[in-house]
Amino acid sequence: MTKGPVQLDIAVGYAVPRKGVPAAASFRRWAGAALAGRILQADLAIRVVDTAEGQALNRHYRGKDYATNVLSFPADLPEGLPPGVRLPLLGDLVICAPVVEREAREQGKPLNAHYAHLTVHGVLHLLGWDHDNDVEADAMEQLEREILAGLGVDDPYRADS
Template identity: 45%
Template sequence: MKPVIDIAIETEAWEAFADPALLAETVIGQTISQSGVRIADGAEISIVLCDDAFIAELNRKWRRLDKPTNVLSFPSGGPIASTPVLGDIVIAFETAAKEAAEAEKPLRDHVAHLLAHGFLHLIGYDHVADADAEAMEAMERDVLARLGIADPYAAPRAQAQK
């Protein structure tokens, strides 16, 4: 049940980000393990590392929101256990970097969270209803904790000390 992960880097800002393929393989592998999802062996996942302008255009086209966002997921649909293509995850550098700085966490940890979040969308998780959001956030916390990454929903240190 190991997916094939294809990564496209669409902006120079990501060039200095160390080994995004290894991070994606690690996070997605852990998410598969923790969620218990069954996927077809060799199912494909495309990850696009882009800038805010790129993701804003996708957000405008697919969600009718005229602004950048941190991550978008595009599930391919069909039965997850047998589909040969699970879908696409798109992550914007500027938004991810800004959020990481505001939360006082390493960019790599935040990107790991966005990868887990994006992959959970590909396998059917969502956060529209409160109960679904809680389940998704719990899964993200568990996956990241097993990778040694702090709770992504915890308040930044500066806010916690107030």
């Protein structure tokens, strides 16, 4: 674990109407909670998109022809940097607002809580966490629960949450 405050530079872009979509300050808080103690400095971009853009990105980058709730694009450091030089570029998140809204409604979850969960989930992917098997999934979900609890958000994996 890394000690000290996170220096987070986050850009939030909205390709959808802002009604019902959290403010940049909320995304910044949620991402900061996921990064706290794990990284000292990070540049992160979040783009909130509609179904068409979400589907196009998911199809292009993952070969899946549907819009998904969150896509994570980790940044690769440029080649040839001098030894010891590190850039804080973490990557990009793409969050599909209509999918998030539909899922929150179907799962009976508060909309902001679902946005918080997916932001934390996406940031953890940028940090290298994954859920390709049961062991990885259990570890990642437990970390998400802990981060979200610190934000006052209920366990997103509880059947009645």
